[in-house]
Amino acid sequence: xxxxxxxxxxxxxxxxxxxxxxxxxxxxxxxxxxxxxxxxxxxxxxxxxxxxxxxxxxxxxxxxxxxxxxxxxxxxxxxxxxxxxxxxxxxxxxxxxxxxxxxxxxxxxxxxxxxxxxxxxxxxxxxxxxxxxxxxxxxxxxxxxxxxxxxxxxxxxxxxxxxxxxxxxxxxxxxxxxxxxxxxxxxxxxxxxxxxxxxxxxxxxxxxxxxxxxxxxxx
Amino acid sequence: xxxxxxxxxxxxxxxxxxxxxxxxxxxxxxxxxxxxxxxxxxxxxxxxxxxxxxxxxxxxxxxxxxxxxxxxxxxxxxxxxxxxxxxxxxxxxxxxxxxxxxxxxxxxxxxxxxxxxxxxxxxxxxxxxxxxxxxxxxxxxxxxxxxxxxxxxxxxxxxxxxxxxxxxxxxxxxxxxxxxxxxxxxxxxxxxxxxxxxxxxxxxxxxxxxxxxxxxxxx
Numbered sequence: 001x002x003x004x005x006x007x008x009x010x011x012x013x014x015x016x017x018x019x020x021x022x023x024x025x026x027x028x029x030x031x032x033x034x035x036x037x038x039x040x041x042x043x044x045x046x047x048x049x050x051x052x053x054x055x056x057x058x059x060x061x062x063x064x065x066x067x068x069x070x071x072x073x074x075x076x077x078x079x080x081x082x083x084x085x086x087x088x089x090x091x092x093x094x095x096x097x098x099x100x101x102x103x104x105x106x107x108x109x110x111x112x113x114x115x116x117x118x119x120x121x122x123x124x125x126x127x128x129x130x131x132x133x134x135x136x137x138x139x140x141x142x143x144x145x146x147x148x149x150x151x152x153x154x155x156x157x158x159x160x161x162x163x164x165x166x167x168x169x170x171x172x173x174x175x176x177x178x179x180x181x182x183x184x185x186x187x188x189x190x191x192x193x194x195x196x197x198x199x200x201x202x203x204x205x206x207x208x209x210x211x212x213x214x215x216x217x218x219x
Numbered sequence: 220x221x222x223x224x225x226x227x228x229x230x231x232x233x234x235x236x237x238x239x240x241x242x243x244x245x246x247x248x249x250x251x252x253x254x255x256x257x258x259x260x261x262x263x264x265x266x267x268x269x270x271x272x273x274x275x276x277x278x279x280x281x282x283x284x285x286x287x288x289x290x291x292x293x294x295x296x297x298x299x300x301x302x303x304x305x306x307x308x309x310x311x312x313x314x315x316x317x318x319x320x321x322x323x324x325x326x327x328x329x330x331x332x333x334x335x336x337x338x339x340x341x342x343x344x345x346x347x348x349x350x351x352x353x354x355x356x357x358x359x360x361x362x363x364x365x366x367x368x369x370x371x372x373x374x375x376x377x378x379x380x381x382x383x384x385x386x387x388x389x390x391x392x393x394x395x396x397x398x399x400x401x402x403x404x405x406x407x408x409x410x411x412x413x414x415x416x417x418x419x420x421x422x423x424x425x426x427x428x429x430x431x432x433x434x435x436x437x438x
Contacts, residue, residue, distance in 0.1 A: 050320060050353065064312045066319055076308035089295035093283045100285055101269060134269065 005030040006058040008044050010037055012208050014107075014159030015067040016055040017198050021155050022074040024194035026081040038215065068099045071155055084151045095146060098138060099156040105131045110163060113171040114209050115218055125171035129178055136179040143188065150192060154185075158195055161186040165202040166209050224249040225277040227263050229256055231427050233326075233378030234286040235274040236417050240374050241293040243413035245300040257434065287318045290374055303370045314365060317357060318375040324350045329382060332390040333428050334437055344390035348397055355398040362407065369411060373404075377414055380405040384421040385428050 005023070007030050009016035023030050035044050035054050047056045047063040057064045057073065064073045075084040085092050109131065112124025135157065139145055145153035164175055164186075176183045189195045213219035224242070226249050228235035242249050254263050254273050266275045266282040276283045276292065283292045294303040304311050328350065331343025354376065358364055364372035383394055383405075395402045408414045432438035 050316075059309075062309060064309070065316055069312050069315045069319065072315070073308055073312040076311065089292055090278075090281060090283070092295065093288050093292040096288045096291070097269075097284055100288065 003028070004058075004060050007032050008035050008041075008047065008054050008056040008058070009033070010035050010054045011200055012205055012212075013054060014163065017159030017162075018067040018155050019055045019057055019070045019074070020198035021158065021194045022071045022084060024197055025084060025150070025155075026074055026078040028074070028078060068096075068103065068152075068156060071099075071152060075152075082150065084155065086146060086151070091146070095152040098135070098145065098153045101131075102135075102153075102156045102160075106135075106157070106160065110160065110167060113167045114163075115213065121171065125173055128167070128171070129173065129175075132175060132179045132182055136182045139181055139185055141181070144185070150189065154189055158186065158189045159199065161190070162199045162202050162205050166206045169206070170209075222247070223277075223279050226251050227254050227260075227266065227273050227275040227277070228252070229254050229273045230419055231424055231431075232273060233382065236378030236381075237286040237374050238274045238276055238289045238293070239417035240377065240413050241290045241303060243416055244303060244369070244374075245293055245297040247293070247297060287315075287322065287371075287375060290318075290371060294371075301369065303374065305365060305370070310365070314371040317354070317364065317372045320350075321354075321372075321375045321379075325354075325376070325379065329379065329386060332386045333382075334432065340390065344392055347386070347390070348392065348394075351394060351398045351401055355401045358400055358404055360400070363404070369408065373408055377405065377408045378418065380409070381418045381421050381424050385425045388425070389428075 005028055007016070007019060007023070009020070009032060011034060020032075033043075035041060037054070040052060044054065044056065045052055047058055048054075048065045051065060053065070055067055055070065057070045059073075059077065064070050071084060085095055106128070109124040109128035112120055113128060116124060142148075144150045145157075168174060190199070210219065224247055226235070226238060226242070228239070228251060230253060239251075252262075254260060256273070259271060263273065263275065264271055266277055267273075267284045270284060272284070274286055274289065276289045278292075278296065283289050290303060304314055325347070328343040328347035331339055332347060335343060361367075363369045364376075387393060409418070429438065
């Protein structure tokens, strides 16, 4: 039986982008099903009973939730193609540490930058830049976070790149000015088919954010 | 060369308990170094540069941070002894999902129960019970979360058990009344040497919490 792979996703989600990129890296064909998060579908509610959030990866009828867990699952289920996590336990632990760091420390500030104003927005901006600097320091002069090979940490972070432009506009700062190596890394990632295919244009995100703010009543 | 394993930890930490239990399950001798979180040691600051938090597992001089990542690392580094994660990718993803759920949804409410008052404390209590019910439903009639074998999800959750008594006292509720299967599971876990050795007595936590509240100025 051929694998049936369905992805419940929402196009602007940097979390969904991770799973898209991972599937593309493994050359897995999947049925992409765009979800309306303001009117959740029965399949989303059924497949992610606990959090009711996208992305949900459904493999042969069975759901896997949480994007970084999906990336690991994809790597373990389809070990052919490009490996996403290193095989050495210590290197694996380091990769997972930085993936977790991105979830805990990078996402929150981005919401403040586009969704808040005044002091709160300033706090978000300051923190976001600080976190990016830590990531830039971890990247150093390597091609990718794992060294020469594109993988897990790159996948965890790259989805934020198409949000950089709107974040810079909202917070009035330049990422390139403080983290030039990170921008060079993002541009290298964008040359990969898997990433180019999975990330929307910044312009589309720029138009989406004001609409989202209206929709959730913060504009 | 024999492995040098050091654990920087703090005795009441349910996160530190995870790593202790995992090391005990694998019969790994380790040098336990109690940390003063109000006066952080140079070794803690050096070994967890990013978060500056315990537990830190230092294996042959190299640090691994974040308790669930440590549990995975221990399982991969010492594959002999009891396996902590299942080998099947789907079962692994499910175990990681529940570990992540405990971190995201169970810890926060516990802080509100012992650290807040009035409405905030009530919200914490309500949410905590709801999350425990979800965990009880996931456990069902199984011996352990993974089935017949004690493992990752049990390790992720069991440290909370020695806090149950103080939480019930602070929030004025009974966990056994709403989640009897979960209490039976915890008692089963406590019969394991690895768990019994790694968890402090509830009495010690009961005395510790009022002291902690004074120390951080919320009493």
